[in-house]
Amino acid sequence: MVLGHLMRDHKNDSTPARIAKDPPKPLVYEALATLNRHFEQVLWDLEQLRALGLFPDRLQRKFLKACRATLEETRAWANFELVEILHQREERDWFRFGRLRQQGEKAWEDPGERVLPAEPRLRKSRKGPRK
Numbered sequence: 001m002v003l004g005h006l007m008r009d010h011k012n013d014s015t016p017a018r019i020a021k022d023p024p025k026p027l028v029y030e031a032l033a034t035l036n037r038h039f040e041q042v043l044w045d046l047e048q049l050r051a052l053g054l055f056p057d058r059l060q061r062k063f064l065k066a067c068r069a070t071l072e073e074t075r076a077w078a079n080f081e082l083v084e085i086l087h088q089r090e091e092r093d094w095f096r097f098g099r100l101r102q103q104g105e106k107a108w109e110d111p112g113e114r115v116l117p118a119e120p121r122l123r124k125s126r127k128g129p130r131k
Contacts, residue, residue: 022089
């Protein structure tokens with residue numbers, strides 16, 4: 001488990017401890033990948049059980065198919081929610097770091113070399129004047 005040692009509360013080993021508001025990105029993305037690998041492992045294990053003949057009749061095979069669909073749905077739902085959270089975080093970081101980069105560029109800019117913003121140009125029509 002990637003975050004296991006970081007997330008456990010020392011007083012009660014079964015309760016996750018509060019971690020920083022924004023945990024390190026590599027740990028977050030690695031945990032998401034691990035979650036997906038675990039879903040894949042469960043699906044593979046079910047397939048192994050099927051291959052061993054544990055679902056011989058039609059009703060049991062329908063159960064297996066429904067079980068697979070439920071697992072895939074749950075994985076997709078979890079990924080959707082987690083990716084939305086990550087999207088918000090990345091968008092916030094993109095804005096924040098972009099602003100920092102721009103501030104840094106301004107600090108290094110030579111005041112004598114500042115370029116004035118261009119004046120908006122009016123588009124000239126290729127056609128003659130409207131009548």
